[in-house]
Amino acid sequence: MRKPIIAGNWKMNKLVAEGARFVVDIREKVPSGDEVDTVVCAPFVHLPFLTEAAREYHVQIGAQNMHYEESGAFTGEVSPQMLEDLLVDYVIIGHSERRQYYNETDETVNKKTLAAFENNLNPIVCVGETLEQRDNNETMSFVEGQVRQALDGLTEEQAKQVVIAYEPIWAIGTGRTATSEQANEVCAHIRKVVKDQFGEDVSEAVRIQYGGSVKPANIEELLGMSDIDGALVGGASLKEEDFLKLVEAGQNAR
């Protein structure tokens, strides 16, 4: 049985005091980590306070990106070592917004995924097709390529631990959710790709999230699907009440 994982991605939102208040308000209401993994992925400036505030509670803290090198002349970047030093738990890698606006490629996604494991960070690797690719029936082959390259070179143990977030680009922030069948179909395909790459033990263990306009009204149906183990949530993760409802749905999902 795979443990559900609900991750909020605040993107470039919230001032430090607002983020701090959010985590302090929700931390006692979040259920035990035995039932559901609850993750808040915040901008870098929030991380020192949030990792402190979440310690001793069941909220885990994630970053939204990182460099793959440990240190060096990379002005404006943050290294995996720096995140590990702050006791950050998760890091989102290859979000479509990074791929679209900041030249993230399958190659850098792979380097970052490997670097995450070298620095005790759990990667949440994002994949997903554009509307044009969907309309051209290229979804499965495109997503398969992204998954294969992202996970290339991982050990079986690492591949079991990776979280894959399937986020169709046309469903992000648009209010247009993929139907639960559409989402599950691609998540099931991703599991098949992982099976082909690493074997059945790994494919049965790996957790696959859906992301794209997830909200309290649609999460139960999505989590009810055979191959969807959680959600990566943007807009609806910004309000405490909604985020807690999503976490509750995760807790009840298995």
Ligand SMILES: O=C[C@H](O)COP(=O)(O)O
């Ligand atoms: O990382 C989260 C996704 O991009 C989904 O964003 P959204 O829930 O606002 O559609």
